[in-house]
Amino acid sequence: MPPAARYELYGLRSGNPYTCRPLNAVADDADRARMLELAGFVRLATIKEAVETGVSEKGPVFFLINGVSKSGRTSLANHVMSLYRHAAGLGESFATHCAEPEEMTQDPYPMMCSTLLSLRNKMNEQAIAIPDVLRERFAELGRRTHTDQMNAYDLQEIAGLTGSTYAAAKRGFGIRYESVPTKKLISLATKVFENTRTVVVFTVDDYDHANTFRLTRAERERLASHVHVVDLSALTGEQVAQLARGRWTGRPPSPFHEEGVKSAFSGRPYTVGRAMQHLELLLEFRLREYDRDDPWPTDDLHMPESWLVNRMYQRERWNGLGGIDG
Amino acid sequence: MADYPARNPFPARGTSSAEETSLPGFLSDWARSTPTALLPGVRDVVRQARAYLAAFDGDGGLHCLYGAHGIGKTHAARSMMAVVNEESPDAVQLYLRFQDDDFVAAYRRMVSQLPLSLLVELSLSYLDTLADDLSGRAVRPAAGESRRSGPFVPDPVESGEVLEEQAKEIAAVAGDWPQFQRALSYLTRPGFADDAYDWLCGRPISPESSRALGVSAQIDDPLTCRYGLQLLTRLVTRGGRPFVMVLDQCEKFLLDDGDPVPRNIGILHGLVEAVPRARGMLVLVASEAGWECMPQDLRQRLGAGACHMLPLTPGEATLVLATYINAVRQSDGDDVWPFTEAGVLELLRHSGGNVRLLLQLAWAAFEAAAPGGLIDAGLVATASARHGRAPSFAALATLVERELRACGLAAERVEENGAVTSFELPGGSAPRAVIRLSEAMFFDDEVAIADEMVTRRSGAPAAFTALLVTGYVSPTVLTVLREAMHVVLVADGSPGFGRALDELVKRLAAIPAGSGEPLPQDETLRELRTRMDDLVAARQGEVLALQRRLDDVAERLDRERQRRPDWPARRVELVERITEFRDARAATDWLEFSRAGTVAARRRTRLLSLLALTVVAAAVLFAAAPAVGMLPLRWALIVGGVAALVAAALLWRSPAASNVRHAVAGAESRRDLDRLAREAGTRAGPHAADPVGRYAYALREDPDDGYQRLVEAMLAEPLAIVRQALGRRLAVSERSPAQCVPDVLRGLREGCPEMLLLLARRQRHAESELPPRVLRDLPPELRVLVALANPGTLGLADGAMSRQPAELALEALGVRGLLHPLALAFRGGVSQIMPIEIPPSALRATAHLLSPLEPGGFGTYDWLPLIAEIDELFLFFEELLYYQEENRINRHKS
8 A cells, every 4th residue: 555645745734625525514614615506516596595585484494405326415405404504593503303314214204203203302402491282292292103193284283383492492403304215205294394494405316216206397396386406417527627626625726627627527427426536536646646745736746638538537447337328 | 686675665655745945955855865766857857957057147947847646746846956956055946836726825935935034135135236237347356355445446336326227127027116126125124124024925014014115015916926926036046046936736726626717827927937037947847737727828938848747667667666775775786676577567557657656556565575575566466456546457347347337338248368358339230339458558568559459440340449458558659549549548546537437438328329420431540550550660669769768877877876985985095095005115115125135134144154264264274384394385374374364354355245244134114224324334335235334325425516426326226215215315405406307317217216306396496587498398297296396386397288198287287377277176176167178088197197006107106205296186187087977977867
């Protein structure tokens, strides 16, 4: 194993800036700035506007983010929640409930119960006084068996009370459902949180198999009245070039040759996560091939077009992936 | 003569039980405890299964066994499963015996045979396969090998894409695919695995679970069950494991009280299409009735895969009996003793060629036999009277007469040789109907009997002719007879026969007296007659061929049994023989050595006595000298005494004497010899007459300065033990093996193989960089030694290819590349690659070259340091020969 890459030559103090991970704008303010629009990849302004409208109407904000793996669904969901927190003027007093893909089943009811009961626990944690009526309702909710389900409107009442309890304590909460397997969860959640001041973000796997779903056009139109649907597509070469420049944190300018990135990444579509992984490796390779000590900017640390195209080609060949999409 | 079976070798009930289980252990137990005669049906289905396993990546398999009850269908299917289990232990096999026409119940029983853990494993390996297919990686990393190594991590395929691909494939085999895909995906989630498993097995699950999983409450319709089985097939085969599904007693599924069930026929048809397409193997087992009710297109689909299991021929019956008897006999024998030939035919007559009945009757006959006694026709008949059902000839006549009377038909008895042979219903000019009775027909005479029947048929222009045969008629003749007669019935005592006889009599009663049915034209009969003649000829040829084939099978079975000391046992045997030969050679060498020592000692004794004599003579002369008065004479005596002393001294100093001077005959063992040699002191010398002296020389001479002297000594040395010692001394020389090559070749020329010790050494590292030409030019058999001595630098032994036996040994050692199939087999075990196409003669020649058992083989050079490796190589070639022989047998068998 060769020695660690010397990122400090690029003026990168915290290592490779293209390391791929879901951004969490709620937990880390710096991540908010890392969410990039990328020439139409996401329209942050529209999203911000939608969130602010919802907040001003003192109602719920629903987002449905549709995309394949590594397309940035979780990052965007967190970003939406952080926008909400900001617009509602809630600082640290913002609680989130996140339901991970492993918890999802085809049955939305237990999901919804868990969500509400988890919110109750968060209220306890944050020392928010729960009114007796709500406490009773929670107890009942926990007691009911599956055959003896509460009506959606009962749940709505609990959610509403929960929301107002939070609001009374000058606090708020947001909910994120990851990889929603069934539409039933969307309709139930929108019903339950209809009168609650909150933000609910669903992410959906944009694949065609039995544990996910695809919205038809009619459904999209019907949902459009209360749910903001965002589709995350693959990036174009142009967008990858912007990504490379936008996420550069080292000594300016970015060592990636702008046009080079464009042409190197135009061969096939890359999700944002994949593009990041490739950029990360390209930067690392460049550093490893460099054996002098002069810091960036120098010619040898620059990544010209021919180098980029060559490397990407080699990588594709190496992975034997060339023929899959073709 | 083989020994008498220690216990009754036959199963009392003659049935082959089959558990509904997928556990391989049951199958291997069954195969161990149940003898299987290689009847055509068994061979057929086993061959199909082997073809399926061999071409697993290609198509699936489809087979159908059908025939009467007790004809051995289940047994055939069972032994096929055992073969599959043995040849492909990871195959997933399901066996189901239909109990009624309820497919859902059958599905539930079948899928429940697979444990949850297996389904989970299958489901995961299916996803792995899909992911690999998607990423285009042909080879999966072996377990333990990290997927992440180096910067070039192959891009992992997103799980979403894999599931998408799985959805496509599942949708192709199962109509209700989302439910199935969900069930599969929840199988791998700990909290839901049990529910998903229960659902897949068709058990009811709770409403919560069904909602959570997104599946129905229970699989309860036949169509979903069919989808389930098709999915299961796909799941198993895509995970890289063969899948065999045996559906027994299909008639119970296809027929409801004798009426075909169209829905079930459709289901079966669907499976017949889908299972092979999903690369599984489907084996249907059905009775005649089940086969009959399958629609034409289904039967066509089965095509060549359909095997009609027929009643036994006499040869096959013999084979069955021999198989069972041999299973309990100590010694080998291919006969059916204690059954006599007549006894076998009698068994066949009473059983109607039905394996189950045959075994039951054989069991009964064996029980009835006196201890150690023969089982002949009489004994079988007696035993059958108690156990069997087929009526005897006389009983058949009585039975027919009674039936005719019961219908009010007046029949005329025709008797020949004191036995009733036919009944005639009188008509106008000729009898309007004739019922002929015939003894069971066998083999040689059955064609003659059939011929006679046809002849009579043309001679007696009866309107209607029926033939009743007691017990047994062989399947081929039966078809001919059916064309010649209106009705042919085999009286096997079954209810079916009773019904058929009833119908026949009713039909006779319905034939109006007088004209009756149109007479068959003489033309037609003549034509039939010619065909019969052809058949007689064909039949005779067939009989011979069949007899030969069965003899072949029996013989091969026998040979296989004789070989039964399988390879490990054979290996032990070989190793024992090698040790024995080696000990014998060591003993011979030692004997030779000690004898030479004795000779030298004897010569020493002679020399010493001669010296003593001379000295005594001199002393006598000196003593006598003063006594003699005459001065010249006194001087002469003194001179004579001096001369004698000088002679003695010269004798003592002579080279011949110096060689034997120190000879001692004291060495009792090798250890003793080593001690003596170390104490030998000045006696050591290359030409010492005393072998101990020469031996001591071998231990003492400097191998570098005295190299040439050692070589010369070795070439001149008559004793093997001393030569070996010299060789060992030479082997520590500084000279590299390559430099010694001329001496080695000279040694071989002059019959001194011990010189090979110079070659069988590791070449020094510096020289292995630049392989010395001289090693590569050596004859191939010597290069085998070079390769053995330098396992790390096989390039040293690399030389021109040859067609000599040693070439195979070089290949096995990896000189021709480590990936050479022989090299792989040598390192990884022969079973790794069975299909090596090497002529047995070549293998035998190589084994001979290396043999420790035959004079001149490398293995006989016991003193080589590489002898253990040579033995391994020899045993490897013996093993190859062994398996090749076995393969040949198996090929003929299947």
